[in-house]
Amino acid sequence: AQSVSQHNHHVILSEAASLELGCNYSYGGTVNLFWYVQYPGQHLQLLLKYFSGDPLVKGIKGFEAEFIKSKFSFNLRKPSVQWSDTAEYFCAVTDSGTYKYIFGTGTRLKVLA
Amino acid sequence: DAGVIQSPRHEVTEMGQEVTLRCKPISGHDYLFWYRQTMMRGLELLIYFNNNVPIDDSGMPEDRFSAKMPNASFSTLKIQPSEPRDSAVYFCASRKGIPYNEQFFGPGTRLTVL
Numbered sequence: 001a002q003s004v005s006q007h008n009h010h011v012i013l014s015e016a017a018s019l020e021l022g023c024n025y026s027y028g029g030t031v032n033l034f035w036y037v038q039y040p041g042q043h044l045q046l047l048l049k050y051f052s053g054d055p056l057v058k059g060i061k062g063f064e065a066e067f068i069k070s071k072f073s074f075n076l077r078k079p080s081v082q083w084s085d086t087a088e089y090f091c092a093v094t095d096s097g098t099y100k101y102i103f104g105t106g107t108r109l110k111v112l113a
Numbered sequence: 114d115a116g117v118i119q120s121p122r123h124e125v126t127e128m129g130q131e132v133t134l135r136c137k138p139i140s141g142h143d144y145l146f147w148y149r150q151t152m153m154r155g156l157e158l159l160i161y162f163n164n165n166v167p168i169d170d171s172g173m174p175e176d177r178f179s180a181k182m183p184n185a186s187f188s189t190l191k192i193q194p195s196e197p198r199d200s201a202v203y204f205c206a207s208r209k210g211i212p213y214n215e216q217f218f219g220p221g222t223r224l225t226v227l
Binding site: 032034036042043044045046049051090094099100101102103104105106 | 144146148154155156157158161163168169204206213215216218219220221
């Protein structure tokens with residue numbers, strides 16, 4: 001069965017620090033990859049997605065992610081975080097044969113002002 | 114569009130009671146998903162529908178849980194009887210068509226079973 005691993009469960013950073021959140025998946029076929037964000041008290045929103053083409057994907061609010069097929073990874077990055085980036089971040093994968101997402105357990109990011 | 118609408122936003126009930134959660138997907142979306150979020154297990158897919166038909170209910174934890182989608186604009190998730198371990202935030206999401214389209218999530222229902 002497919003699975004998604006997010007190894008960092010809690011991350012604390014100071015403002016202006018660089019961010020990288022890890023995401024690995026366990027599926028060898030064609031995949032679609034997503035990062036969602038959940039701000040405190042809010043619902044999940046799409047940050048960015050990859051389905052084909054350039055493996056470096058840019059999303060909203062200065063986030064980007066790189067798909068590395070050989071490593072089964074789709075890590076999320078931001079060069080300089082802000083206090084408003086405090087949220088929980090979820091990586092998800094879906095394969096082209098089924099229509100459901102498999103979500104990782106999430107990474108809680110806290111940015112200190 | 115108002116987005117995915119869920120009701121109620123908060124529900125507090127006692128063990129053994131029936132609980133019904135409601136969802137209105139975005140108009141024109143043909144996929145609807147029910148998720149449960151807990152600290153211990155993260156975000157779990159419970160069931161999803163395509164064109165009002167349940168496609169995969171393998172995530173439904175047990176027979177106490179049931180879901181229906183009588184039409185394209187309404188779905189329910191029912192728990193009967195409820196138990197304290199059902200306490201969680203339940204999200205509904207909808208999507209149009211192909212898998213790499215974005216899923217739009219509702220605001221969630223926070224369920225507390227005493």
